[in-house]
Amino acid sequence: MKKVKQLLLILIFCSFLIGCTETKILERISLATLIGYDVANENDENVTATVIIRQVSPDNKSTLETQTNTEATNQGTRIKVNLQTAKKMLAGQTHTILFGKNLAERGLEEPLHGLMMNSELSSSIYLAVVDGDAKPLIEGNYKNITDIGQHVYNLIDHNVQRQHTVSSTLHEVVRNNYSPLRDLAIPIIKKEKDIIKINALAIFAGSKMVGQLTSEEAFYVIMLRDKFKAGALELKLPGDTLDQEKNTDEKLHVAIDSIQSKRTIKLVDKSTPEYDVEVDLACRIVELHSNANVGKPDVTKKLEKAIGKEIEKELKRIVKYTQEKNSDIFGFGDDYYASVRNSNLTEEKWNELYPNAKVNFKVNIEIVRNGVFE
Amino acid sequence: MFNKKKKEKQKKQQNDQQKKEAKKESKKEPISSNRYEFLQSLKEKLHSPSDLIIRYVSPTTTVIYVDNLVDISLLNEQVLKEVQNAKQGATPQDIHTNLKLPEVDVMDELNKTILEMLIGACIIHIEGFSEVVIAKISSIQSRGLSAPENESQVIGSQVGFNESIATNISLVRRYITNPDLCNEKFTLGHQTNTSLSLLYIHGIATEEQVNTVRQRITDLDIADIIDSAVLEGLIDDNSLSLFPQMLLTERPDRFCDGLLSGKVGILVNGSSMAILGPQSFIEFFQSREDQNLRWSIASFVRLLRFIAIFISIYLTPIYVATLTFHYEVIPQPLLVPLNESRAIVPFPPIIEALLLEIIIELLREAGAKLPTKVGQTIGIVGGIVIGTAAVQAGITSNILIIIVALGALSSFTTPNYMMGNAIRIIRFPIIILAGFWGYFGIMLAVCFIFTHLLRQTTLGAPYLAPFYPPRWKDWPDSIIRLPSTFLSRQGINNRNPQGNNQGENEGNNQKSEKKVTE
Numbered sequence: 001m002k003k004v005k006q007l008l009l010i011l012i013f014c015s016f017l018i019g020c021t022e023t024k025i026l027e028r029i030s031l032a033t034l035i036g037y038d039v040a041n042e043n044d045e046n047v048t049a050t051v052i053i054r055q056v057s058p059d060n061k062s063t064l065e066t067q068t069n070t071e072a073t074n075q076g077t078r079i080k081v082n083l084q085t086a087k088k089m090l091a092g093q094t095h096t097i098l099f100g101k102n103l104a105e106r107g108l109e110e111p112l113h114g115l116m117m118n119s120e121l122s123s124s125i126y127l128a129v130v131d132g133d134a135k136p137l138i139e140g141n142y143k144n145i146t147d148i149g150q151h152v153y154n155l156i157d158h159n160v161q162r163q164h165t166v167s168s169t170l171h172e173v174v175r176n177n178y179s180p181l182r183d184l185a186i187p188i189i190k191k192e193k194d195i196i197k198i199n200a201l202a203i204f205a206g207s208k209m210v211g212q213l214t215s216e217e218a219f220y221v222i223m224l225r226d227k228f229k230a231g232a233l234e235l236k237l238p239g240d241t242l243d244q245e246k247n248t249d250e251k252l253h254v255a256i257d258s259i260q261s262k263r264t265i266k267l268v269d270k271s272t273p274e275y276d277v278e279v280d281l282a283c284r285i286v287e288l289h290s291n292a293n294v295g296k297p298d299v300t301k302k303l304e305k306a307i308g309k310e311i312e313k314e315l316k317r318i319v320k321y322t323q324e325k326n327s328d329i330f331g332f333g334d335d336y337y338a339s340v341r342n343s344n345l346t347e348e349k350w351n352e353l354y355p356n357a358k359v360n361f362k363v364n365i366e367i368v369r370n371g372v373f374e
Numbered sequence: 375m376f377n378k379k380k381k382e383k384q385k386k387q388q389n390d391q392q393k394k395e396a397k398k399e400s401k402k403e404p405i406s407s408n409r410y411e412f413l414q415s416l417k418e419k420l421h422s423p424s425d426l427i428i429r430y431v432s433p434t435t436t437v438i439y440v441d442n443l444v445d446i447s448l449l450n451e452q453v454l455k456e457v458q459n460a461k462q463g464a465t466p467q468d469i470h471t472n473l474k475l476p477e478v479d480v481m482d483e484l485n486k487t488i489l490e491m492l493i494g495a496c497i498i499h500i501e502g503f504s505e506v507v508i509a510k511i512s513s514i515q516s517r518g519l520s521a522p523e524n525e526s527q528v529i530g531s532q533v534g535f536n537e538s539i540a541t542n543i544s545l546v547r548r549y550i551t552n553p554d555l556c557n558e559k560f561t562l563g564h565q566t567n568t569s570l571s572l573l574y575i576h577g578i579a580t581e582e583q584v585n586t587v588r589q590r591i592t593d594l595d596i597a598d599i600i601d602s603a604v605l606e607g608l609i610d611d612n613s614l615s616l617f618p619q620m621l622l623t624e625r626p627d628r629f630c631d632g633l634l635s636g637k638v639g640i641l642v643n644g645s646s647m648a649i650l651g652p653q654s655f656i657e658f659f660q661s662r663e664d665q666n667l668r669w670s671i672a673s674f675v676r677l678l679r680f681i682a683i684f685i686s687i688y689l690t691p692i693y694v695a696t697l698t699f700h701y702e703v704i705p706q707p708l709l710v711p712l713n714e715s716r717a718i719v720p721f722p723p724i725i726e727a728l729l730l731e732i733i734i735e736l737l738r739e740a741g742a743k744l745p746t747k748v749g750q751t752i753g754i755v756g757g758i759v760i761g762t763a764a765v766q767a768g769i770t771s772n773i774l775i776i777i778v779a780l781g782a783l784s785s786f787t788t789p790n791y792m793m794g795n796a797i798r799i800i801r802f803p804i805i806i807l808a809g810f811w812g813y814f815g816i817m818l819a820v821c822f823i824f825t826h827l828l829r830q831t832t833l834g835a836p837y838l839a840p841f842y843p844p845r846w847k848d849w850p851d852s853i854i855r856l857p858s859t860f861l862s863r864q865g866i867n868n869r870n871p872q873g874n875n876q877g878e879n880e881g882n883n884q885k886s887e888k889k890v891t892e
Contacts, residue, residue: 018810025723026697027716031709056713091711092702120702150706 030055030085032151033064036134037111040070040098045104045112048079050135050373053151055087064147066139074114078110092120093151097127097170098134098189104202104209104363108177108184112207115152116174123171126156129192129202129209143194156187156198163231165198165218177207180267180347181333185221188212203327204345211325220311221319224278224330231259233283241306242292254307255287258368265332267339274358275332279311294370304365312361323355332357390808401717403484409506411434415600418489425664431457442491443494445513448475453496454510466505477510489567513540519545522624524791527663539643542626543571546641549630550575560591562605566598570605573639578864578874580636583833587638602642603792606649611831618792619832620651621658628662636868652833652867656840656852659683661789664855672852678854682784686797689781689810690727691816692773697723699812715771724809726770730778731805735798738782745818766788835867 034052048070056062066069069080081089097115099108115121130137138148145151162166168186185202189196201218202209213221219233232255239250261281268274285294285303292299322329333350337343382596388432406412413428417439425441435457438450456473470480481487484503491497494512520535536541541558558572590609599605603622610619623629624646632650633639641647659679664672670756672725696703697716704712719726737756741749761779765772781801788794800823807815830837840848845866850856863874 021811023698023722024701026701026704026713027719029701031701054709054713056717058718061709061717076452090701093704093706095706121701153706157581 016355017081024088024090027056028087030087030089031089032089033093033147034096034098034138034152035091035094036100036130036138038102038135039102039106043249045072045110046070047077048135049074049081050138051081052094052138053085053087053089054082054147055085056147062147068135068139077304084094084191090120091118092122093119094178095149096156097125098130098136098137099127099186099294100130100133101188101202101209102133104129104186104204107206107208108204109207109243112170112174112177113264115170120249122169123174123353124169125361126153126160127168127170127173127186127322128152128156129188130184131188131199134291137189137191139197140191142196145194150197152196155189155198159187163222163228165215166201166221169316179331179334181345181350183327183329185329187215195212203322203325203329204327205327205351210327211321213366217314217318221329223281223311224263224277224315227263228259228261229282230257232257232286233259235307235310237303237306237310241302252306253287253289254285254289256283256307256367257286258284259334262310267336268334268360269358270340270343272356273332273336273353274357274360275335276360276362277315277359279315279363280364280366281293281370282366283307285367290319297322300367304367308363308365311363315361315363316359319359322358326355328349328354332359332361359373379834382739398453403488405482405484405499405504405506407502409499409501412436412499413438414746415484416488418745419484421730429454433461434462434688436497436499438491438499439496440494442489442737443492443512444496446512449496449513452721453498453511455678457498463727464497464500466500466503466507469500469507470530471509471881474507478855479508479510480505481508482506492567509548514540516541524622525625525628525661525789526659527625527666529666530625530663533626535629535641535648537644537646537648539569539571539641542641542646542648543573545626546573546630546633546639549626550633555579555633558588562594563596563598566600568599568643570599570602570642571642573633577632577872578634578636578870579638580868580870582715583638583835586833587640587651591640597697599642600644602640602645602647603651605642607639609649610651615826615830616796617655617837618658618790618796618832619653619830619837620648620649621790622792623650623652624648625662631662631665634863634874636864636870636873654832654839654865654867654878655827655830655837655863658790658793659788659853660851660855662790669857674855676853676855679787679789681786683797686781686784687801687804688799688816689777689806690731690774691782691819693777694723694727694805695816698809712771712773715773719771720768722809723774724805726774727805727809728802730764730774731771731781733803734778734782739797790800823871832867839865839867 008140011261014146030052032051033054037052038048040046048068050066050068053065053067054062055065065085067081067084069077071077071080078089078091099111103111116123142148156165158166159165164186166185173184173186176184186202186204187198188202189198190199198215200215201213201221203211203213219231222228222231234253234255236251237254239252240244248310259281260283261279263277263279264343266276266278268276288294288303294300296302319330333345333354336350336353337345378429407413413436416515417426421708423440423811427441429437431437437453437457450810452473452475456469460469460472466480470478479490483492487497487506487508490508490510494510494514496509496511498507498509509604516538519533519536521532533545552575554573556576560572562568562570567732568585570591572584572588588607594608596608606618606620606622607613613618621632629648629650631857637650637652642649658694660676664676696740698714708812716723721729737760740756741753743749744752757779764770765775775845782798785794785798788797801880804816804819809815811818827838828832828842836843847862848865849859851862851865855861864870869875
C-alpha cells in the first residue's frame, strides 16, 4: 500500500512537471540557418547580425527571410529579431557562421565565447570569414542559389572533406583559440557576382586576423597541421627537370592526387628554437605536360626529387610568412611546450620566440602510380 | 481499519468453510450394492441430467453411461454383448476379465466413478456387489490436425496441436520416441476437473525446474481452467509483468525442440496451445524455422527481427520527441520536407502520433476479430482510405504515416503473439513520455523497461539470460545463429549437467558409462 502511494505521488508530480518543459514544435518555430556578424560601428562594441531564417507557412511552402539587427550581445540581437518574426526564432539548425573581415581584424574573442556558451549550437558548425562584410554576401541575390544557408554550408563542408581547405568547425577553432600557443586559421569566402567561392585562408594572431594565404597555399598548411588522406595538388616545376635542353624558366606543369602524407615535427634546438620537419608523401601522377616516359624509374626519380624540392620551397615560404605575421597556425608552440620540460612557456614568450624560429624541411616524395591510361 | 479486520475475519471463516467442504468431498463414499440405492445416489450426485442413460440389461445388471460421451459402436458390440451374454451370477471381476477393451477397471468409490463416467466411461453395476466395472469407451470428438494459424512457417512441418490432450501427447511421442520422456498427469479446477500433462525429458531437463513447475501446479487452488494461457499466467514468475515469461505455442515441433533443449512443457486438455518454460526474453524472438535455414540466412533474419523491435518501439516516439523538442538533430536535407509535411497539421506531434497509432490498432483489432476474408479487405481498405484521407485532410503528416506503418509492420515480425502484443502496447507510454519530455522521456522509458526486464525471472532463471548475466557460450545462438558446431544444444538457463550437449558432455557420458560397468 505504501509503495502504491509513493508511486502515485511520483506520477502526480511528474504530470505537474510536464508543464515546465519548453516545447519547440518544428512548424511553430522559425529556424536560423546562417548567421553573419559584422562590425556595426568602428567606435563601439556593437555587432550587426544578419540572419537567414527558414519558416514554413500553412500553405505548405517553406520560405526564407533575412533579418538584420545591431546589438552588443547575441541575446540582444535575438530579442530584436524575435520582434520582427512571426514565430519564435531558434538557432539550433545553424550550420555556418560568417564573420566580416573587419570584425575578424578587430578580434573574434567575444563572438567565439558567445557561440561556445550557446548550448543550442552544435560544436560541429563551420566558421568562415567573409572577404568584405557578411551582410551583402548573405543578402545578395544569386541566380542559382535558392537556400544560401545550405549552399554555404555545403560549399565549406565538401571542400573540408576533400581537404581543399582547412577545417574550421567551432570545436576546432575554439580549441585553437583557447590554446595560447596555437593560432587560428579560418577559410575566407567571397561573393563574386553569382557565385560564392572559398577565396583564401585567414590567419590569426591571438584572435585577431593578421593576414591571409591563398587557397592553393592552404594545401601546405594542411600538410603541416595534419595528415592527408586523399589530397590533390598542381605544381609548376622548373623546365629542365626532365629535359636538360629546355630552359629553366619554361615551366613543367604536373598534377598529382591521391596524396597521402604524414609529417613529423622534431624540436632539435630549444634555444633558437630549431625544428626538423619531415614530410612523407605518397601520390599518383594524373597529369604531366611532357612526353617523357613516366614508366621509367629514372624519370620517376627525377620527378620525385623535383616535386619534393618545390614543396619544400613553398613550405619554407609559407612558414616564413606566418613568422612575419607572428601567427603560429601550425602549432609549433604546442610542440615546444610538449618536448621541453619546465619551459614555462607563455603566450608572450612564444610570440617573441616564434618569429626567430628556424624550421628545416625534408620532403620525401614517393610516386606510387603514374597515372591511368586507357 | 475496523473494516479491514472485519473483512479478514470473514475471509477466514469462508476459508474454513471451504476447507471443510473440501474434506467432505474427499471422504470416500462407498457404492451401494443395491441397484435402487445406487441409482438414487447417482442421480442425486448428477442432479438427474437428461443425457444420463440407464439400461436395465437384466434383473441384476445395469449399464449406465452419459449419452454422446461414449463410443456407440463399442458400446453395442463389446459392452452390451458381453453383459448380455454373461452368465447368471457373474461377478464384476468376471466381466472385467471378459471385456475385450483396452481400458477396463473395477472401482468401489462413488465420486471417482462419477468422474470417470463424465469423461466417457460406461458403468456396469451388478446387484449385490459394492463394486462397479468401468469400461472406458469414451469417444473423443476433436478437430482434425491442421496447420498452425498463428505461428506459420515456410520451411518445416505444417502440423499444429488441436484441442484434445490425447492427440497432442501422441504428437509429441511421435516426435520424441524416447523412454525418458516423462508424462505426469494432473487434474485442475474444482468445477472443470481439467486434465493436464507435465512433459519433460528425464536427464535433459533440470530437476529443479521440473520440481518448480510441478509444485506450482499442485499448489494451485482454482475453480476452473479453460485455456492453457490462463494456466501460463497463473504459474509464471511475475503475472503482473507486461512480458510473458513462458512460451505458448501451437507447434508440436517447437514444443519438442524445447523439450529436447531441457525445457519443461505443459499440455492442457481443451487447449491447442502448449506451455513451455523457461523461456528467456531473447528466445521469444527466435523461431524454430531458424534452425531449418542456413546459418547466415538465419542470422540475418534474427538480426532483422531485433531491428524490427527497436523500430516498432522507438521510431514513433523518436519522431514525436524530435519534432516537439529536438529540432536541432534533424539532418539538413530532411528539414524542409519534414517542415512542409507538418505545416498544415493543427495538432502537436504527440496528438498526431497517438491518433494514428490508435487508428492502426483499431484496424488490427478489427482485422483480427472479423472472418479472414473480410478482415483482409478491411485491413487494406482501412489502411489506404484512412491513410490517404488523413494526410489530405491535414490531420497527420505523410512522414508520420510511413513511420507508424513501419512500426506496425515491424511488430508483426515477432514470432510469438504474446510477445508481439507486449511490444505493440509498450509503444504508447513511450510516445506519451516522448511527447512530454523529449529524448529524456524516451531514455526514462528505456531505463524503466530495462530495469524491469532485468528483474524478471523465468522459472527462477534470469530473463535477459545470455546478455545479463553475460553467458558467452550462449551468444552464438541469441540474436544471431552461428553454424551448429558453435552452438550448445541446451542454453545455460535450462542446462542439466548430463544433458543433451553432445560435444561438451562426451566426457561426462563416458564417465557415467564406466561407473555402470564397474
